[in-house]
Amino acid sequence: MDLPAGLSDRDLTEGLARFGISGPVQYAPLGFGDYHWTVAGRWFTSVADLTNKAHCGPDALAGLRSAMDTASALQLPFVVAPLRTDDGETVVPLDDRYALSVFPLLTGKSGSFDDRFSDEERDEVLTLLAELHSHEPPAGTPVAPVDSDGRDALEELLDEPGEWAGGPYSADAREVFVANTQRIRDLLAEFDRLAAQVPPRRVVTHGEPHPGNLIRTPDGYRLVDWDTVGLAPPERDLALLDGDLSKYTELTGHEPVAAGLALYRLRWRLNDIGEFAVWLKGPHERTPDTEVAWRGFRETLATP
Template identity: 60%
Template sequence: MEDLPDGLPDHDLRAGLARFGITGPPVYAPVGFGDYHWTVYDRWFTSVSDLTTKPLAGLRQAMETAASLGEQLPFVVAPVRADDGDTVVLLNDRYALSVFPYVTGKSGSFGDPVHAGVSELLAALHRCAPPDGTPVAPIDVPGRAVLTALLDEPGEWCSADARAVLVAHTEVVRGKLAELDRLAGQLTDEQVVTHGEPHAGNVIHTPEGLVLVDWDTVGLAPPERDLWLVGGDSAFYALRWSINDIADFAVSLRDPHEQSRDAERTLHYFTETLKSL
């Protein structure tokens, strides 16, 4: 995210870091899309989640799972624990903080080719025993209800541009939602621990080898949930990715927000993803 989060004063962030024993100055890192990040002394990498879009209970469940996986698998960049043992610390009513070791290396971006070695990492992940409390990855799109409501009644939500592009693609989206339901019925019953988003942007090439970051989507699911992103084939998960993005962007655009670079990017990705269906 390029914009700083609304409603998060610096003293709240520093108080949260102190619970991890971190007292250095946080430096904002405008990377990724969704969460907000700071680095501290190139030793710590922080992730601040907006609880209006990422429920606290699910975030805690995912971070606890990642912490357990990090004890089994060396390529898992797992969250560290605060002084009280928590992997997620509330900063205020809206934001929560997780802290990770800073990893030196090179990553790509979503859409870049994924290193062949990632398949080996995923094979090891899929073979491991699920830690207690591992969440079940949802099959349906979490924001589907909001998206369906907007398809039924666009109303006066957000900008005229966002409304216009959604209205223009209403029937296409309805058709894709029906297709998604049909494809869901063809999924296997196999359930393994999956990362959820093992694309090039979440893979870091380090001097010691490849590592995987960004574990907030970890969950039990068919292995295809990961494998389609590394050259496998899954019509369901490929389509679900696009529909989930559209729903997430619609939720963001529906909520009150100021004109900003992040809002412009959201509208751009919303438009391009709709056009790509």
């Protein structure tokens, strides 16, 4: 994970002071998207790049605050909720681009996105999701749009790809994109067909309850990264689990809708295509992150 461009150590220190926190800071190159440090062996920070938070809405800072406030208000034992500043804020802007949230540092084992749950682990996660989905939504819980993030930008590129000259991967990425334009249009049409079949039921969903956002602690799983929290069909979360989902039905009485599961699995794919396309078209350098983006772009488009 690359360090955030243009963010100084002083910016981070001043942001931490808003939470009354000081001490040794160590960079933690984890995940993909946000930036993280541990502080004094007690706290875990998340610095969000607001230019990369399309899912938080047109005002990314306000959307991120709504999400973090929701996580804080849920008060569920498995929710790793953000701390609040003395004046009650869960998110502190560090400058026009970056914003800071702080969490307790947990002792446990984290996974990665590509990990697979055992049957027992899957049922444990389904139990956790059943409790979350049955919880009364806190006031101000964001609504998670069904449509894929960045769809407008993706459709603009389909209509007029234009020149891709932002960095070392741009030309090759454009060639791959143009060769797959009809396929992407077909995926968007399939997405719309599935969306029309999903019942209007809405519950509090996490949005990304994959193994990379779960930490196994001595007291069970803890769920992190709540910037994607939102009211949505339960299938938004359930789509990330493979295999038998009957435990969820047993606990909630809701049988997952096949069209909803297919919809949200396709949504992940379209999000990746759109995000990687915009990234690789625009200004970038050859870094570990852009290498991941280029590989992910090709693999996503190559998936049957």
